Amino acid sequence: MAAAFHEFELIEWIQTRCPAPPHDLRSIGDDTAIVQPQAGRELLLATDMLMEGTHFTFPPATPELAGRKALAVNLSDIAAMAGEPHSALVSLALPRSRGAEFAKSVMQGLIDLAREFHVEVIGGDTNTWDGPLVINVAVMGMAPSLQSITRSNARDGDWIFVTGALGGSLASHHLTFTPRIREATLLRQMVSLHAMIDISDGLASDLQHITTESGVGAVIRSEQLPINACLSTELTEAERLQKALSDGEDFELLFTVSPEEGQKLLEQNPLSIPLTHLGEINSGQGAFLEQTDGSRVSLERSGWQHQL
Amino acid sequence: MAAAFHEFELIEWIQTRCPAPPHDLRSIGDDTAIVQPQAGRELLLATDMLMEGTHFTFPPATPELAGRKALAVNLSDIAAMAGEPHSALVSLALPRSRGAEFAKSVMQGLIDLAREFHVEVIGGDTNTWDGPLVINVAVMGMAPSLQSITRSNARDGDWIFVTGALGGSLASHHLTFTPRIREATLLRQMVSLHAMIDISDGLASDLQHITTESGVGAVIRSEQLPINACLSTELTEAERLQKALSDGEDFELLFTVSPEEGQKLLEQNPLSIPLTHLGEINSGQGAFLEQTDGSRVSLERSGWQHQL
Structure with missing residues (x-):
């Protein structure tokens, strides 16, 4: 039987592994995160949900790779706008039978990629159920105003x-x-x-x-x-x-x-x-x-x- | 057998039901939404995931009420910061067997509440699988700078x-x-x-x-x-x-x-x-x-x- 533990303990574990956010940003542990927007910068917002059995399976995926992919697909959306990723909100539906270490491994994979791209994990929602793993990430990025690159500006001759x-x-x-x-x-x-x-x-x-x-x-x-x-x-x-x-x-x-x-x-x-x-x-x-x-x-x- | 349809068709259906966003905001249909932050306003960000069988069951829930609840719990987080809700990103894991009308009903319940609170649905992610319904909402709110109400400022005698x-x-x-x-x-x-x-x-x-x-x-x-x-x-x-x-x-x-x-x-x-x-x-x-x-x-x- 995998070791059980409580939601608040998992959240505390996540907090210890997420670097302290800069002073302008209130993070995990309140009802919402607070971000101070920067003058002249647009906000980019995207979300993607990954489900076990659809977007990954164990194996070949590991819990770390599943967590990594959940953030990576969202960062790809920020890249497509030529933006700079800023922060992420992570929601988990965790399979109860897999226990605490599994949940930590998923988050570790995600947090490692977040560090590589200087993304703050500023909030989220953890849940357990008897279903398979579901991970949703919502990501915020920033770009200089009017410099986000959309899909709709291709021109004849390009x-x-x-x-x-x-x-x-x-x-x-x-x-x-x-x-x-x-x-x-x-x-x-x-x-x-x-x-x-x-x-x-x-x-x-x-x-x-x-x-x-x-x-x-x-x-x-x-x-x-x-x-x-x-x-x-x-x-x-x-x-x-x-x-x-x-x-x-x-x-x-x-x-x-x-x-x-x-x-x-x-x-x-x-x-x-x-x-x-x-x-x-x-x-x-x-x-x-x-x-x-x-x-x-x-x-x-x-x-x-x-x-x- | 419930009527099947395609992801892009569902997204188009959602787009027609979401009021056109104000000029400063690029919405559904690109890699990310774009939001122009307002001077002197903080951004509030929160997310909640609801799973069928855990946060609601059918019945007594209807698809509309499940969608409504997914947004409502997020708006409650914005309320707890004394913020004003602004926009939402919606991710769905839809049970394949329930088909298109079910998916639209979930979104209709969510969109109706969004209109009541002047929230723009600016993006999301739709998926199908053989599992139960999972809805994740990430919400963005705004508040005058330094006027968000956190959990950490209660004082002796309050x-x-x-x-x-x-x-x-x-x-x-x-x-x-x-x-x-x-x-x-x-x-x-x-x-x-x-x-x-x-x-x-x-x-x-x-x-x-x-x-x-x-x-x-x-x-x-x-x-x-x-x-x-x-x-x-x-x-x-x-x-x-x-x-x-x-x-x-x-x-x-x-x-x-x-x-x-x-x-x-x-x-x-x-x-x-x-x-x-x-x-x-x-x-x-x-x-x-x-x-x-x-x-x-x-x-x-x-x-x-x-x-x-």
Whole structure:
């Protein structure tokens, strides 16, 4: 039987492991956290819920990796806006049978990633039940006013870029990916980002979020897709392409810039990860894939979508 | 078989029902919401997760009441800081078998309460699984700088007050209670609130949050407890007292003020609900109940606490 303990003890344990917040911020242990906004900075707010059996399973996940992923997917949303993460609220539905050490391990994985990205865990809610683990994180970020990068500002002629490699997340990196916070900041400092999104549903689906929200069309070229080298060599080329287009949870950044800025990025990639020019935004409608023979196929929303 | 539909369709349905946010606020449909902070205002942030089978069951709850409660408990946290609610992020784990109409009903109950309190639903996360309903809300509020009322500022000699009536929430009002947002604002405008908390764990437990955080003691008098008239008449007086002390989820406000301000509140209650003077803060340690014979018993943390 796993060791039982009480909610208040878990909260105290979490408090001891979360670095004291700066003076302007009241944290865990009151009805709400208090944050003093900074002049000239916008607030970015996002939330994601992860459920055992859907977003992770034990194994291959460990409790630490489940906690880590719950924060990482939220940081990826802040990265997609080119923001700087600030603080997080963490809610847990803990399986009663797994006891106290399990709960601490989940929080430890989350807190370790929070430290790496200077995020304060400023509040939350702990519960137990007989169901599986559910973790919800709500994250707050900040960005200089009017410098958040939305999905809706892609322009005719823009070049489309993606960071890193695509496909095969579930088999390789969905528990361990690095949210592209630093990369988004470096990109914003070097070029004028027009539209940006993180790839959570899959490239095909997320590109269509940009085209729909921006009222534009897009063409990307199959031969330029940075297909993840970790994909099984037993797959056919068509299967690998399909995975790079539609596997979810790559959490890479998909963005558009002017051709001039795009040229600059190709000549001098400021990141320590690959940066790939996939195609262009046009004034049409819909997103298309140009195949090696020059033919174009519509990119249906083939990304991961929850069937209710 | 309940009608199935897709995540994006549910999100679009939610968008059509959430009033367009003011110009300074970017809402559902991007990676994060964007909020422009207001000068001289602090941000209050809280989160609560509700799980089917733990915080509500169907019946007596309806999907609408479950959604309503998920927001209401968060608004109660904002009330406890005497803040004004601003916006909410909503995460759902939806039981696949219950289909689309169920999901919409949950959101409708939540959105109706949001409108009543002028809260914008600015983002969220929808998921389905084979488990029970889980709803997480993260709420943001605002308060004039340095006017948020924490738990840690109760002072020797303060009078202790509570709004409304206590006990029996599970049988009567845990699904339908009104978060004390308006009451907290009226109180803050009339008197200098020293410490405040909402009663979620139970009076005995929540009073001890105030005494512990403030480094003070407290005595409340049993004969002054505003015991809920809805409690079953089959209960003994001792059982009714115990329920008023330790039933959770009353979501009334427990607060302290100076004796002079307390006198003012007794003479001129600004609220349309009862306001009761329960006892006093002292310079000692621990919280005690003074019984009708004058003897004092320690109020152990007898409120509701999750056993992990």
